[in-house]
Amino acid sequence: MKKNGNIKRAAAGMMAACMIAGALAGCSGRKGSENKSDPAPSQTAGSEAAKTGESAGGQTAENTAEEPAHLKLFLTNKNIVDGSYAKQMIEEATNTKLEIIQVPTKELDNKLNILLASGDRPDIIQCETETMESQLLSSGILLPLNEYWDNYPNIKNGRDEATWNLMRYTDGNVYSIGIKNPNPLSIIAYRKDWLDKFGLEVPTTLDEYYEVAKAVATQDPDGNGADDTFAFGGYQNVDTTWFDHIFGAYGALPNYWMVKDGHIVNGSTQPAMKDALIYLNKMYQDGLIDPEFVTDDAKRWQQKVKSGIYGAGVTKIHIFDHNNWSNYYEPFIQAYPEGEHVYGPVLTGGCDNPVGIRMASERGWLRTFVSKDSKNIDACLRLIDYLMSEEGNRFAQYGVEGEHYKWEGDMLVRLIDDQQTNDLDLNKFFIGNTVLFDHSSPELFDAFEYSHTTCLANPVDGIFIDELNELYPKLKEITNTRYIEMIVGETPIEGGFESFVEEWNSRGGQELTKALDEAYQAK
16 A cells, blocks of 8 residues: 655656546645635635626626525535535625525436425425436426636636536537546455455465465454454445456446447447356355445445455545545544555456456536526526535635645645534535635545556546437346346345346346447447
């Protein structure tokens, strides 16, 4: 494991590999050598249009200064409290009054459909799934943001050209703004203290990996006398992501697109996946995979990671952040004061051309849209422009310099803890933001750099076709269900895999693959 790597070198290294169209959407801005103070949020963060006295909505800057514009926001639930410190400061900075409808992720699509059907259209809309995004893009209700860029420079300059090209719809317009986040946020990791205890090295082949996984699960590495450690686990809704390090060794990733012989294919139906399933079934039967991976939810899985029961598999990269950006490392090290993780390479031995773990869409896990029928288009864009500015983005995540954080060189040091951050509603406004890691440890940046040697880019990221919305959600569900059935032994792999491939193709997989390949070749 690399220790104390230079932050700037590591940040630069994040740009090196697995980049789509030459751009990594996740490189967050870090404090430069000038170390300027961040001003408190102010009206100066408004749009260029407001500064010149003209606005997209026909109002003048004088009017907007007198009367805050009322905006209705439909957002994924971050428990933003009306009247909270961050909300009030953002409203003051943008001369708005925000009415926020917050919906849990699992209910987001359904509640948005109901809201839109009622005719009650929010000014700003968020969605997380490709299905809902496709519905919104084809509905004709969204504002083409690129038509307003010249008046909102923080929006235009908030993403590079390659990223905006990924966001472009088939008509050439940009309607959505995605979260800009490091990618991937997962990594293949091992408990180094357990490897040392057993005299084992970080595995590079499937055979070596099985030896490590078996030791982790069967030789009581934590010394508590209980049979409670596993190579890895997972959680609902169960997908194949947790098995990427095994599938990748066999040259493909289920529910993921790749290029083969110059054409787009889906990893789910590649013949080598049958051998990967046989390998995983053996792991499951030998007790190396947490049997509760089918029933655990995200919180329970996170608690297991933090309590240190997993020792060899795909996990969240935040376990390497000694400054505890996402609250993984600190609980883990409290449970295991001598504990340590080390990351590992793509495993070999399953095929001649192994691949790494999947990347999330470079378009961001959460997308934000503006309704073209909003009566306050200028205010919508003014709000987004501020939150995408360096000043607004840093305030929304960290607060005010000198009060909530300070700078020590190019490292940000928080002056408030997680509970205070939550109470102030900081780090909750995920509207076109660039996720900052200014207070993260060098170990995390080293892990980011390394992760790009173990990932596989998605060649169809940014391609919009109707078939994706119509067919792919069900195909992914079929893949997850059938794969899990075969891994846990409910369905025989011999014959079962062939039946799955036939089902996948007949349920629209063949049609979708053909359509995507045609779009890929055209693009």
